[in-house]
Amino acid sequence: MELQEAKARIDALQRKEIAYNHAMGLLSYDGATGAPAGTAANRGETLAVLSEASYGIATGPEMIETVETLLRHADELDEVTRRIAEVKNKDLTELRKIPVEDYVAYTKLINEADAVWHKAKENNDYASFAPYIARIVEFHKKIAALVSPEKDPYDYWLDRFEEGLTREKCEVFFAALRREIVPLVKKVTASPQVDDSLNHIPFPIPEQEKLSDELMALMGIDRDHCTISTTEHPFTTEFSKYDVRITTHYHETSFLSSLFSVVHEGGHALYELNVADELAYTCLGRGVSMGVHESQSRFFENIIGRSEAFAALLFPILERLFPEQMKGRTPHGLYLAANKSEPSLIRTEADELTYSLHIMVRFEIEKRLFAGEVTAADLPALWNALYKEYLGVDVPDARRGVLQDSHWSGGMFGYFPSYALGSAYGAEILARMEREFDVFAAVEHNEIAKINDWLREHIWKFGSLYKPGELMEKVFGAPFDPAYYTNYLKKKYASIYGFEA
């Protein structure tokens, strides 16, 4: 194959892959939003057919020959095509090193595990789920050994979700967090609690829906390419940079829940919507990693959304939509209510400050499981001990403890750390941005477009062109430093809870 032909072919192959991803993504999105309750089996049949076809494209002889041709001419390629060839080669190598029987057996195991986990959580019965944890970890070690025998298996999986991330890097990072955040949480817990009564009175859902539209407008989200709908657990999905969907869940007596969920998912959406057009319909045409994605969503949710400036911007809108509820309230009161912090049991309900401690618990457990230092049977006790140590809370049962998340039953070991990493990236992004303009003045003056312009130029437009760590170092102009994050948290919570930073 000639280089010119290979270039045309890789373009056509990627367009095909992206079409299948679009269809499969839409099926999943539909399942989580509009589909009737009894349609999961039918959807499963369709997804199986499409994923087999998509796997055929990704690993077929045409893909192999095309990628090999590109790699032979690596020196003649432009930056984008070279990175595409590299990413495709990495995928291909993985897929070719895992025997198809293992792939099928793994998919079967995960399907079973998911069903068992649902029941186990419902029945508060960890014992029934423990064998699956053991089998999944074994399988993950096996896959890591097949694909990257030279690597520590946990490193292999960390790298899968956040290219370049290692256990060692995580340890340094989490040690810094533990050192600063654990004592900070103790100080907050010892201080008088802020008033969040605003978040416990009824806010009618039709007006909350209007608020979502206003939030998306404030954030500069292009509604011609992004909709919002409702689901059980909010998420964002993109079929391409031209078609992004965010979701939320409305609770009548907890309006801040959907409000910050929209701002969070809106951050994910902005990233996808603003990838450069040149990268669309290629494997680089989307956010580069979970960590960088969370750096955007949490930046908008917490750093921007939970700022005093945003409370000031939002307040008149809330007064207009909810005149009764907002009577006698102040922007500062809204700001305090949005930042109430309290050690708790459930990760997905955790506040900005305590969130990364929940992640740390999971990192510690994954690390020790993969190192063989603990077994599946040890997890509940270890979980509970770590919650006590980091958060100071007693876990009453497995349902609100080790069984709370779906990640492990879905085989997503190595995924959790990127949540915390994203939060920390966000704080350093803020520091970098503040050297150029007054970020919170922009928020208060309804000029979030300034922030978007900066993020587009420094992060969004690059899609997956650079590895995540590389991209962040370009943005920071220096190696990543978690002190930006811990300093940000210390300053913010000292001010809110009235103690010395």
Place this chain on the structure above:
Amino acid sequence: MELQEAKARIDALQRKEIAYNHAMGLLSYDGATGAPAGTAANRGETLAVLSEASYGIATGPEMIETVETLLRHADELDEVTRRIAEVKNKDLTELRKIPVEDYVAYTKLINEADAVWHKAKENNDYASFAPYIARIVEFHKKIAALVSPEKDPYDYWLDRFEEGLTREKCEVFFAALRREIVPLVKKVTASPQVDDSLNHIPFPIPEQEKLSDELMALMGIDRDHCTISTTEHPFTTEFSKYDVRITTHYHETSFLSSLFSVVHEGGHALYELNVADELAYTCLGRGVSMGVHESQSRFFENIIGRSEAFAALLFPILERLFPEQMKGRTPHGLYLAANKSEPSLIRTEADELTYSLHIMVRFEIEKRLFAGEVTAADLPALWNALYKEYLGVDVPDARRGVLQDSHWSGGMFGYFPSYALGSAYGAEILARMEREFDVFAAVEHNEIAKINDWLREHIWKFGSLYKPGELMEKVFGAPFDPAYYTNYLKKKYASIYGFEA
């Protein structure tokens, strides 16, 4: 290939085809319901990839060999498999007789025509669209000649939408309708008009949404396998008998519009939801034709939905949901408002009585176009003359005349007659059903389940196992007779408008 293998393969091939149909159907459904406005181009890319793959399955060597093997063993096949082989062979023959260049050129022409039609309608400019009518008709004649050179080309297209239907059958049918309905419309027009003021006062949309849920419950629609959402022009789509979607459009000051749209689409949905499980995931696992489908949707919308019995059943529900609007109203008043009849310009807004006259205009035009008796340039004048003749109305412009429907720009010549045929089938179905039980007593006593049971046993469960005309004759126990329909209309409208039937 052995027969046993062919049986397994046809099953697997159909499951694949149905998976692609599911994905493509969901993409279109999404485009008409939840998708952001700027995503059509992206969706087009994806649909192109999937339809190419699906075409490959439908016409590939595996399909050909499998169908040929089944046909060689036709005598040994059970009824279902024999019909599957017959249907597949028909599809294959068509696909193989149309050169792929023609197929591509036709698709391109239709895409262009659709865009030109939208603009032409907007600008009230038939002249810009006329060349497309001419080219599409030419193409349709060409395709008919390629596939069935022995057939009249219009017969070929009628048969495509309603297997077994011919121009001759249509002529007999429409002549009977014209003879009875045209004078009936004149009598109605000469009578004092009924009061439909109820349909012009505001009905809040959130309560209309609740009404939709109640209607679906009354009709016995399984909500685990059928949802409702909103769109511009209501339609029903099914991804399999296990996943059906209906849509509606709410108008605040025309609540009957959505009400009857839900009942109409609900009729389509019931048909799909009640195909026998054994036929699921095969090409027989869906309603057999447009005509039979409309016989179900119009049966529910008009014969059941617009009956005095249904008005009685509905009235207390409306009083509960809309206490203010229903104050001083009566079930009989609701019945009258739902049956206001008036010759009008727009097919989709026509009432039960005048509807088939709109169809007759289109049939006359299609027939003469295909026979070469008129050309594209003659259409506006012919259209207007026929509207005057059948409905007694003057067409003021092409937008409200010959340009109103999207069908012709989409290449759907031969499709319209099935709308009228379906209405007439419905009336004969009613007559047949009434020999076994009191249909309207069942409606009034909230026992629509009785009607559903009857339709399931006589029609729904068979899916596409029998040809449409064959199925209807089985139901009727006699050849189809349009007099049931015209008699039904005469009796109903004489009673409503107070003249002698």
